[in-house]
Amino acid sequence: MAGGGDRVARLLRQLQRAACQCPAHSHAYSEAPKHAALRTTDYAFEMAVSNIRYGEGVTKEVGMDLQNLGARKVCVMTDKNLCQLPPVKAVLNSLAKNSITFQMYDDVRVEPTDQSFMDAITFAKKGKFDAYVAVGGGSVIDTCKAANLYASSPESDFLDYVNAPIGKGKSVTVPLKPLIAVPTTAGTGSETTGIAIFDYKELKVKTGIASRAIKPILGMIDPLHTLHMPERVVANGGFDVLCHALEAYTALPYNMRSPCPSNPINRPAYQGSNPISDVWAVHALRIVAKYLKRAVRIPDDHEARAYMHLASAFAGIGFGNAGVHLCHGMSYPISGLVKSYKAKDYNVDHPLVPHGLSVVLTSPAVFTFTAQMCPERHLEAAEILATDTYLPLDQFTCN
Numbered sequence: 001m002a003g004g005g006d007r008v009a010r011l012l013r014q015l016q017r018a019a020c021q022c023p024a025h026s027h028a029y030s031e032a033p034k035h036a037a038l039r040t041t042d043y044a045f046e047m048a049v050s051n052i053r054y055g056e057g058v059t060k061e062v063g064m065d066l067q068n069l070g071a072r073k074v075c076v077m078t079d080k081n082l083c084q085l086p087p088v089k090a091v092l093n094s095l096a097k098n099s100i101t102f103q104m105y106d107d108v109r110v111e112p113t114d115q116s117f118m119d120a121i122t123f124a125k126k127g128k129f130d131a132y133v134a135v136g137g138g139s140v141i142d143t144c145k146a147a148n149l150y151a152s153s154p155e156s157d158f159l160d161y162v163n164a165p166i167g168k169g170k171s172v173t174v175p176l177k178p179l180i181a182v183p184t185t186a187g188t189g190s191e192t193t194g195i196a197i198f199d200y201k202e203l204k205v206k207t208g209i210a211s212r213a214i215k216p217i218l219g220m221i222d223p224l225h226t227l228h229m230p231e232r233v234v235a236n237g238g239f240d241v242l243c244h245a246l247e248a249y250t251a252l253p254y255n256m257r258s259p260c261p262s263n264p265i266n267r268p269a270y271q272g273s274n275p276i277s278d279v280w281a282v283h284a285l286r287i288v289a290k291y292l293k294r295a296v297r298i299p300d301d302h303e304a305r306a307y308m309h310l311a312s313a314f315a316g317i318g319f320g321n322a323g324v325h326l327c328h329g330m331s332y333p334i335s336g337l338v339k340s341y342k343a344k345d346y347n348v349d350h351p352l353v354p355h356g357l358s359v360v361l362t363s364p365a366v367f368t369f370t371a372q373m374c375p376e377r378h379l380e381a382a383e384i385l386a387t388d389t390y391l392p393l394d395q396f397t398c399n
């Protein structure tokens with residue numbers, strides 16, 4: 001490896017060790033492994049699956065799923081903007097058709113904070129729900145994961161499960177209630193991950209909770225919902241997908257990550273790039289190359305928006321196992337230190353830097369830097385993004 005490549009690898013290793021500083025997408029467990037074996041780098045990786053159901057109009061099945069689960073009291077979570085829009089109506093219709101009793105929480109904050117998480121947790125604790133449905137973007141799905149976790153562990157302090165050093169980074173050992181996520185944005189892939197991110201106001205930083213235990217039992221991807229997104233929400237979500245894919249593909253490889261765990265329970269969810277995550281990341285990248293511009297510019301381009309919705313899940317599965325690195329690491333101070341910036345097309349009354357925007361801002365500098373470590377991967381990604389070689393929809397067959 002060239003000298004510049006060594007420098008990049010060294011920095012990425014340092015990032016891992018300081019993973020608690022950048023917890024939401026780090027390569028480490030929240031709790032540091034207690035017994036590292038003698039071997040310094042890992043030799044294995046593990047692929048965690050995510051359950052996805054995809055189809056136009058598939059939201060109509062959610063009431064049946066809840067019935068199949070035997071749910072008697074369901075919490076439906078969303079934000080104030082979405083509760084007026086068709087995605088939430090589609091969920092409520094399905095619940096009504098299947099006689100599911102539910103309570104609605106529509107106070108999710110776009111780009112959640114510790115306080116907004118706690119408000120949702122209080123609601124969930126009072127409600128004693130036996131299942132959750134999150135209808136929305138990453139903000140809603142993440143808030144619902146946290147509400148489910150703390151309502152299932154009512155004696156815990158808020159900071160118990162928050163990643164160290166801000167929180168205690170405790171492992172989740174309590175059983176959670178089933179959560180079905182209905183993503184309405186094409187960006188975070190939160191329906192596939194065990195991550196919940198929030199803005200910790202006191203320290204002006206974003207941090208999170210990371211545990212496989214909080215992952216939704218099902219991500220119900222209904223591309224019809226993406227047709228309601230305003231242009232900037234599509235663009236910023238698309239940037240998030242782009243960076244998830246690129247960062248997962250160029251993350252420090254799993255067999256360069258240290259320490260090598262002495263017990264597989266200590267192998268982190270975010271293990272570094274590996275041959276299986278690579279497949280998901282590259283596939284997501286090809287879709288972004290072909291469809292992102294169309295999805296942004298042509299609001300009724302069903303095909304482009306549907307593919308971006310899938311790409312979001314593909315990249316989520318990729319980075320959910322490989323992790324991401326510098327673009328995401330540097331996005332947290334960018335969005336955490338926001339003072340007055342009002343994001344176009346975000347129907348909210350507080351300043352915010354949308355997550356996808358905060359991530360993509362540093363990407364040219366990041367990939368110029370990391371290219372020294374694995375130039376062939378960067379060249380491959382550049383080639384995918386610059387040329388139009390992706391197969392059109394009608395060339396995909398299931399037989």
Ligand SMILES: NC(=O)c1ccc[n+]([C@@H]2O[C@H](COP(=O)([O-])OP(=O)(O)OC[C@H]3O[C@@H](n4cnc5c(N)ncnc54)[C@H](O)[C@@H]3O)[C@@H](O)[C@H]2O)c1
Pocket residue numbers: 079081082085087110111112136137138139140142184185186187188189190193194195196197198225226227228229230233236237240346347348355356
């Ligand atoms: N859990 C994870 O794995 C993960 C990964 C990346 C980012 N995140 C987090 O997710 C959050 C961002 O989520 P996001 O980018 O999905 O957006 P969001 O949930 O913050 O929503 C953005 C805006 O779009 C609106 N909106 C959403 N869907 C819509 C639709 N179909 N039609 C019309 N309006 C719609 C919302 O009401 C809101 O105003 C951030 O807090 C970020 O840190 C989580």
Ligand SMILES: [Fe+2]
Pocket residue numbers: 188240244328355359
């Ligand atoms: Fe992201």
